[in-house]
Amino acid sequence: MRPKLSKNLIRNKTLEARVNAIEHEMIKQKAQDAGLSVAEFTRRSALLKPLPRRLSKITLATYKELVRIGNNINQLTRATNAAIKMGVRPPASPEQLEQLRNLLQQIGRELSSIETETIDDDDEEIDEDDSEEWD
Numbered sequence: 765m766r767p768k769l770s771k772n773l774i775r776n777k778t779l780e781a782r783v784n785a786i787e788h789e790m791i792k793q794k795a796q797d798a799g800l801s802v803a804e805f806t807r808r809s810a811l812l813k814p815l816p817r818r819l820s821k822i823t824l825a826t827y828k829e830l831v832r833i834g835n836n837i838n839q840l841t842r843a844t845n846a847a848i849k850m851g852v853r854p855p856a857s858p859e860q861l862e863q864l865r866n867l868l869q870q871i872g873r874e875l876s877s878i879e880t881e882t883i884d885d886d887d888e889e890i891d892e893d894d895s896e897e898w899d
Contacts, residue, residue, distance in 0.1 A: 791805070791806065823875060826875060827872075827875065830868055830871060830872060830875075833868060834865075834868055837861060837864050837865060837868070840855060840856050840861060841856075841858075841861050841865075843855050843856075844856050844857075844858055844861060845858075
């Protein structure tokens with residue numbers, strides 16, 4: 765006869781998560797490769813996964829400003845491409861726009877690789893997941 769579990773150890777709560785078909789198959793395959801049920805694999809993955817990195821207010825503000833700049837460059841790129849197709853002088857050089865795009869991507873990569881530290885104890889940190897996504 766099995767010993768009874770403490771009420772705190774009985775798994776009676778359910779978590780729901782929506783995934784697409786590809787993610788579902790990937791999770792099932794990883795669980796199978798690990799020799800675990802999907803539930804056990806998901807539970808272990810969720811509980812053992814490191815917490816997201818925290819971003820300082822200044823880093824988040826920098827990300828947001830880069831998003832704004834990137835949006836402006838995208839609009840300028842669309843206008844430039846349209847002008848080229850129409851045979852008129854473009855408002856910007858496509859080569860310079862490409863250089864700007866590459867520079868923004870480099871800055872974004874450098875920002876994401878920085879280990880953020882809180883300089884001031886009053887500086888509230890924000891979850892990376894709360895920031896706007898951009899490329």
